[in-house]
Amino acid sequence: MTTTVTDAPVDLAAPLTGDHLVRAAAPLSVLVGPAARERVDRGREYLRTVLADDERPVYGAKTGFGALIGFAGRDDEADQCDNTLAHLGAGQGPDLPVDVVRAALLVRTWSVAQGLSGVSGHVVDGLAAMFATTFAPAVPRYGSVGASGDLIPLAYATQALRGRGHAYLDGERMPAGDALRRAGLTPLTLDGRDALALVNGTSVTTAALTLALASVRASHRAAQDLTCLLVDVLGGDPGFLDPRLIAAYGHPGAASVADRMRSRLAGTVPTGARALQEPYSIRCSPQLLGAAEDALRYVDGVVAADLGGVSDNPLFFPGDDLVAHGGNFFGQPAAYAADLLAVVTASVGNLAERQLDLLVDPVRNTGLPPMLAAGPGRQHGLQGVQLATTAFVAELRRAAVPASTQSLPTNLHNQDVVPFGTQAALRALDLADLLRLLCGSLALGLRQAVHVGARRPTAPHCAALLDALSAAIAPVDPDRPLDGDVRLAADLVTAGRY
Known part of the structure; x- marks a missing residue:
């Protein structure tokens, strides 16, 4: 072969x-x-x-x-x-x-x-x-x-x-x-x-954590871009990203996320039709996504240390004529990092679901039709997708219980404390897939929103994202199964192909 x-x-x-x-x-x-x-x-x-x-x-x-x-x-x-x-x-x-x-x-x-x-x-x-x-x-x-x-x-x-x-x-x-x-x-x-x-060695744990981190990082970037697109298509004011405001907050993750979101919203023109203060799912997004960024940086460090370390027992040091018996196979750092990654995933996933809920609600979406249906009643638009996102978030919350606190003694009490990092890392990888689907669901909703009356984005970066979504996905008119479209949108926004 x-x-x-x-x-x-x-x-x-x-x-x-x-x-x-x-x-x-x-x-x-x-x-x-x-x-x-x-x-x-x-x-x-x-x-x-x-x-x-x-x-x-x-x-x-x-x-x-x-x-x-x-x-x-x-x-x-x-x-x-x-x-x-x-x-x-x-x-x-x-x-x-x-x-x-x-x-x-x-x-x-x-x-x-x-x-x-x-x-x-x-x-x-x-x-x-x-x-x-x-x-x-x-x-x-x-x-x-x-x-x-x-x-x-x-x-x-x-x-x-x-x-x-x-x-x-x-x-x-x-x-x-x-x-x-x-x-x-x-x-x-x-x-x-x-x-x-x-x-x-803890190689399965390290591998699963590393792959989960890569996926969540891609979704985290997508969540920033989709939040900006949401602000733009609704005609919102990007003042909640003002650099002086964010600097006063004092958190480095929020500062870097807000910088990136400002660049994506550069050129947007508010319509003045939105309330003075947006719901928290928009107004507090740099603080939420910024806290996620700070947490992801911690996970970055754990992954880098795991990838650069030797996980085995015993270890042999010829230059010192030393056979060292110890515990370098103990996956506690990865267990903590994977548990934190699961929490981040649940929080960012909840944000995406709340933003989609805002977008399909005519009370809060500046007059777009309910469920973004092209003909409400005769068509149902994003209704099924919005139901599914609720289920995804429930699963994220259920599964975000820390694994690293579940230590059980085993092996005749030789292993009397254990980290359960493998479970934590594999669970984080599962949740990363759900976060991708939540990003895809929101992206599909934003593409549909413009089809049913939202304005075309005025920020060039946001317009490019909408154009990429529109080129890949037809409007929901009439209704059709949308499971494949959600996956396609998730692939597009997490890969940054726009």
Whole structure:
């Protein structure tokens, strides 16, 4: 099987970025250059030295796992690999999305390539080769507590790379051995340390959080643009964005959001038909979206630290002759960040739903027809879409309960506190999809509003956004199913294609 890879390669000796993880959904070139190879080989050589010393304990290479650390492991290295992985085949539920799994494996590959995990060089080479294909392990969603890393999901991924279990190739689910063969990949051969290094990190959590952040950031930008378009088509006054007013508020996120919104509304001409003070969903939007910006900057920092850190146990430091046993597989930072991201998503989603509710209400939309129907009664315009957005917001609110506060002891109290970062991050990714749909729903409403009597925007940026929506989506006249139109509008506004 041949696959065309067009983007610049990911160099394992250079920093890993969120953009790399987004790109990992498609075939990707991953470079194991001289610097990365030297680190990996040095770490592996040091591991061999340590293992030859009967007086030096090494968790997972000479011992059992988790609560069974007090017992000896298997003598044969290949058997110790099976000893690592077999008992972790306990996941349940639907498969994780392919983009999450491939992003997780890219995080894992970068982490072990830093040379602190003691893995074999051929393991890094095999992982790098996988990314040039469409291969993706089939990994069940449920089973990780994110405390000793994402043990169970990463065990499924590792087994698939060995040719066991199931995998996807070109979107088709099949036995992993068949997928490897069709992709032209060689099954990985692992010893106990290799296997443990591949499962003992928070890579699924980090990947899901990174992808969720990228999606929410795109929706957050779209929410700013759609708020500006709402102000313009209603003929509102952008005075609530006055730089002196926002500066007095004192929050940096609000200042940056208001700056961007002012640029989008540059050139708008108020009609004077709106009330002196708009509802909070318009007037307080820079404060709300600005607070979201401040929170997203915190999540940015956590993601950057996760992508730049080594998540494993133990770690090997050849220069200091140190085998360090500790807790760098504990996903608490990502758990907090994902919970915060869920709260941001629920808040911004609520704003979009309230703005659509304002737009379809003739009492508050400056006289546009109810539900933006082209012929009220004979047609129903955005009525179904507005009902759906109410359901989306209810789901956002229900799911925004923090996961990081739900710690439960497990593993014979070896893992007596756990972060549940995996649940938090995967939940944040789910909610990010709902936020996209809420942005798409509002965008569709704004496109329809102009069709039924709202003015054409007077700000050039707002006019460009409306024109892009109008070119992609026909007016709702007569009624038709709008589910596809909502998704199309969501794609357009979150991609910024205008």
